[in-house]
Amino acid sequence: MSRIDELLAAMTLDEKIGQLTMVSAGMAVTGPVVTGGGTEAVRRGRIGSFLNLWGAETVHVTQRIAVEESRLRIPLFFAFDVIHGHRTTFPIPLAEAAAFDPDLWEETARAAAIEAAGDGLSIVFSPMIDVTRDPRWGRIAEGAGEDPWVTARLAEAKLRGLHGADLSAGDTVAAVAKHFCAYGAPTAGREYTSADVSERALHEVYLPPFAAAVAAGVVAIMPAFNDLAGVPMTANAPLLRGLLRQELGFDGVIISDYNAVAELINHGVAGDVAEAAALAIKAGVDIDMVARAYERGLPSAIERGLVEVTLIEEAVRRVLVLKERLGLFDDPYRRGIAGGAPGHEQRRVLGREIARRAIVLLTNAHDLLPIAEEIRRIAVVGPLAEANMLGPWAGAGRAEEAVTILEGLRSALANRDIVRAEGVSAGGDDVSGLAAAIDLCRSADLIILAVGETAAMSGEAASRADPGLPGRQRELCEAVLALSKPTVAILSCGRPLMVPWLTDRASAVLVSWFLGLEAGHAIADVVTGRFNPTGRLPVTWPRHVGQVPIYFARRPSGRPAAPTDHYTSKYIDESVTPLFPFGHGLSYTRFTLANLRAEPAALRPDGKLDIAVEVTNAGARDGQATVFLFIRDPVASVARPVLELRSFARIRLAAGACETMRWVLAASDLAFLGPDLKPRLEPGEFDIFAGESADPDRLISAKIRLTI
Numbered sequence: 001m002s003r004i005d006e007l008l009a010a011m012t013l014d015e016k017i018g019q020l021t022m023v024s025a026g027m028a029v030t031g032p033v034v035t036g037g038g039t040e041a042v043r044r045g046r047i048g049s050f051l052n053l054w055g056a057e058t059v060h061v062t063q064r065i066a067v068e069e070s071r072l073r074i075p076l077f078f079a080f081d082v083i084h085g086h087r088t089t090f091p092i093p094l095a096e097a098a099a100f101d102p103d104l105w106e107e108t109a110r111a112a113a114i115e116a117a118g119d120g121l122s123i124v125f126s127p128m129i130d131v132t133r134d135p136r137w138g139r140i141a142e143g144a145g146e147d148p149w150v151t152a153r154l155a156e157a158k159l160r161g162l163h164g165a166d167l168s169a170g171d172t173v174a175a176v177a178k179h180f181c182a183y184g185a186p187t188a189g190r191e192y193t194s195a196d197v198s199e200r201a202l203h204e205v206y207l208p209p210f211a212a213a214v215a216a217g218v219v220a221i222m223p224a225f226n227d228l229a230g231v232p233m234t235a236n237a238p239l240l241r242g243l244l245r246q247e248l249g250f251d252g253v254i255i256s257d258y259n260a261v262a263e264l265i266n267h268g269v270a271g272d273v274a275e276a277a278a279l280a281i282k283a284g285v286d287i288d289m290v291a292r293a294y295e296r297g298l299p300s301a302i303e304r305g306l307v308e309v310t311l312i313e314e315a316v317r318r319v320l321v322l323k324e325r326l327g328l329f330d331d332p333y334r335r336g337i338a339g340g341a342p343g344h345e346q347r348r349v350l351g352r353e354i355a356r357r358a359i360v361l362l363t364n365a366h367d368l369l370p371i372a373e374e375i376r377r378i379a380v381v382g383p384l385a386e387a388n389m390l391g392p393w394a395g396a397g398r399a400e401e402a403v404t405i406l407e408g409l410r411s412a413l414a415n416r417d418i419v420r421a422e423g424v425s426a427g428g429d430d431v432s433g434l435a436a437a438i439d440l441c442r443s444a445d446l447i448i449l450a451v452g453e454t455a456a457m458s459g460e461a462a463s464r465a466d467p468g469l470p471g472r473q474r475e476l477c478e479a480v481l482a483l484s485k486p487t488v489a490i491l492s493c494g495r496p497l498m499v500p501w502l503t504d505r506a507s508a509v510l511v512s513w514f515l516g517l518e519a520g521h522a523i524a525d526v527v528t529g530r531f532n533p534t535g536r537l538p539v540t541w542p543r544h545v546g547q548v549p550i551y552f553a554r555r556p557s558g559r560p561a562a563p564t565d566h567y568t569s570k571y572i573d574e575s576v577t578p579l580f581p582f583g584h585g586l587s588y589t590r591f592t593l594a595n596l597r598a599e600p601a602a603l604r605p606d607g608k609l610d611i612a613v614e615v616t617n618a619g620a621r622d623g624q625a626t627v628f629l630f631i632r633d634p635v636a637s638v639a640r641p642v643l644e645l646r647s648f649a650r651i652r653l654a655a656g657a658c659e660t661m662r663w664v665l666a667a668s669d670l671a672f673l674g675p676d677l678k679p680r681l682e683p684g685e686f687d688i689f690a691g692e693s694a695d696p697d698r699l700i701s702a703k704i705r706l707t708i
């Protein structure tokens, strides 16, 4: 009999439910703190895991109670939201996605795993792989943007980095892919509302990243808070037991979101906690995070015949298997180094590298950037110049260790005269400093506007109905722009901000997102030219919130937009094009693409397509281009999107150099979900596109024919 069989045979019902109970230690909560976790409950085997508790000493003290003082000595596991770094805070995921570099994504995950395991954690609640096309939703900050193919690649990279070579090793942690699913499509962009997407959208957009995570070996998944077409994900048996476990073959642990089991009552699908607990366990939710709903509800649910004990035992088995895979039975103290994992300073170097790579240069009129030598007096105004750049999920990151924008600029431009005034507050109505800030700007050679969102205005429970500049920041910007001086706007944000009035008029605009500990140095590296910007937008950047959702993989209309023709797909009060397309991002040099070739012109269903394109650095500086590869199937049994992303790649080119980039696509990469939502290949013509973004006017194309 295996260790797990023996334990299961020995466990009382309370001890079984205990293994399914995760309690928050209250060090950093993300929702209502229902109850803290007591040591007596651990001693009695009523708690199986903790979240929000980290630090080797604290973890080991708590673990010792479970392992040495409880009846069955089952080790706990400790989990935490390590979303973009642990002690070393990296850029938010949306910013990191802008690097379009799976190796770097893996590297930052590896660094986060080393630090998290060093603090005694075995599980981290990441990667967040919810595709979204709605900047009103605050959690757009936590994902990889609008495209399922990019998000799937990020999921794979993060799993490689977090899991390492051995999930039971002392420097690896288990990932929890979240939030399953369609959480990124909240009605009206408002947090926690229903997701009402079509079956097709579910299978084409929201599920693929989770399928990729399962194929890449994810061992835990978290259902989303939302209902999907009326069925809350926490009680969604068809998608959890059906699609995830049976169809995709996921055999890991499903951990509810914070208090979500109890919240089935609020959803209106459970009359009391026993019904809520029964629904969740029957749907396949193994661990109840924080609600204590399993503890409070399952015993009476069994008595009322709402659930069988065998379902509880199945869940306990999966939890014990996970603990075994994590090596916790072999050595419950394997993870946890007093003082944390060494190497924090080296990981800050990585933090600066990924931060630089995440910055997206949106505009740069007259090549104002990088800042020229003759610029001597620089006014840095705006409420974000000295703000916390760690972002909305900084976890164990310490704001006091972060480099602000102002500090970075002062450090990099020590020989310039940098003057500072906040001008207005980030939110609210305080404009008391506006006049003084403008006075300061009058004598400056260059003005840097540090504006945007604070970390609290982004992330979970931070949906914005009108995602422009918060508070009265626009007044500061307008007053600065009225001076008609060279002006650089640095946008700190967790989402696209709809500020066409700023991007049209400032000399240069760059998106600094929330870049983590090294934010200030990374921004200074870019504006001084020490680093030639390489970031590209992982989301389409709307002009106006009324355009949302706006994304490149849209389906064609029966009446494609023709602004001069009234009865076509358009607005009468706004353009149909985005402010900046997916993939947009300027460099201090410029690239041209030519001679796109796709061979063979007649592709067989079992064949491969060789694609090549020539890329030239036509500017005067070395730089890095990012090239995206799209396909289009203009005629199929289902209307296909006008662009579907199939790959991206980066290339570094010296000034004046020209090289050929190559891809190989399998014919299966041209497949799609037919009317029956089953994958199919259909013969006919296909367009292949290459470009530095999804801007249709800047793509080059080639045609091929798929034969059957």
Ligand code: GLC
Pocket: 029, 030, 031, 051, 081, 125, 178, 257, 258, 460
């Ligand atoms: C939060 C989030 C989830 C997080 C969990 C634990 O509400 O939805 O992403 O992992 O609670 O903090």
